[in-house]
Amino acid sequence: MKKASSLRPTKPSSSHVTHLSSSHRVFGKLGCLLTLACLLFTSTLHAQVLGGAGMVQRSLMRSGLSFSSADLRATQSDDSLNPGFLWIDQGQALWQQGSRSNTVDHPSCAACHQDSQQSMRGVSMKYPRWDKSTSQLINLEGQINACRTQRQHLPALAYESDELLGLTALVSLASRGLVLSRTLDDDLKPALLRGQSRYETRMGQNNLACMHCHTQNAGQHLGGETISQGQPHAYPAYRLEWQRLGSLQKRLRACLSGVKAEIWPFGSQELTELELYLSFRGEGLAIESPGVRR
DSSP: OOOOGGGOOOOOOSOOOOOOOOSOGGGHHHHHHHHHHHHHHHHHHHHHHHTSTTOOOGGGOOOGGGGSOHHHHHHHHOTTTOTHHHHHHHHHHHHHOOEEETTEEEOOHHHHHOSHHHHTTTTGGGOSEEETTTTEEEOHHHHHHHHHHHTSOOOOOOTTOHHHHHHHHHHHHTTTTSBOOOOOOTTTHHHHHHHHHHHHSOBTTTTBOHHHHHTTSTTSEETTEEOOOOOOTTOSEEETTTTEEEOHHHHHHHHHHHTTOOOOOTTOHHHHHHHHHHHHHTTTSBOOOSEEEO
């Protein structure tokens, strides 16, 4: 299998420093007070959402990889062995692909964004986000398709298609090693609260909530499987049970099937709101995509 060393992201900076400055002394103190108020307001919003029963204590948070065998850990850590790079190779080819047909330009991703691993650094961690133009929550797959239809004049790609998985994994790879961190604003709060409610509410014929497995019983065994904390930071991921790369929404649908609940369609607001909640719940873990799981 070809080693994709050219797509390895650069090492992230060891520190991030925020500088607060004012160009006018008169408003210096006022600016500091306003900044402090914004920070306190954001912290309050985080506390309202992130203190629920579905959360894992920050000191106890673990990557799903830590629940895996040594063989799987070794497979994920070596790009030449990680099967997810087969999809990334395809995503890289699509990134560079542009054309012109019937006098219509179909610019490549690279035409706007240049190198995927430099321009997309940190981008995947911002999704799902609130799209003001549609007044809806949008995940990374949705954004890629929006770019295709609006900018490249191409048809949208189907969920779980090799093409969409390849592009999603390519963009996610650019953030590998960065610590997952989110910013909460007023637009996101209602969707985040709905995602939290879905995570903590019993559903299906088995009458179980997500938190019953991935918070209260993480580390326990279900048959031959060790229950993980259900963190999102390795997706898209290659799962042995699938024998292919798959999205986080594919994994969520498998969980819904497992508790015999209604299985929401790919791209639905229900699944995307769960994605959003998981991204906040997983803050503090490093991005691993493409992950390898059992």
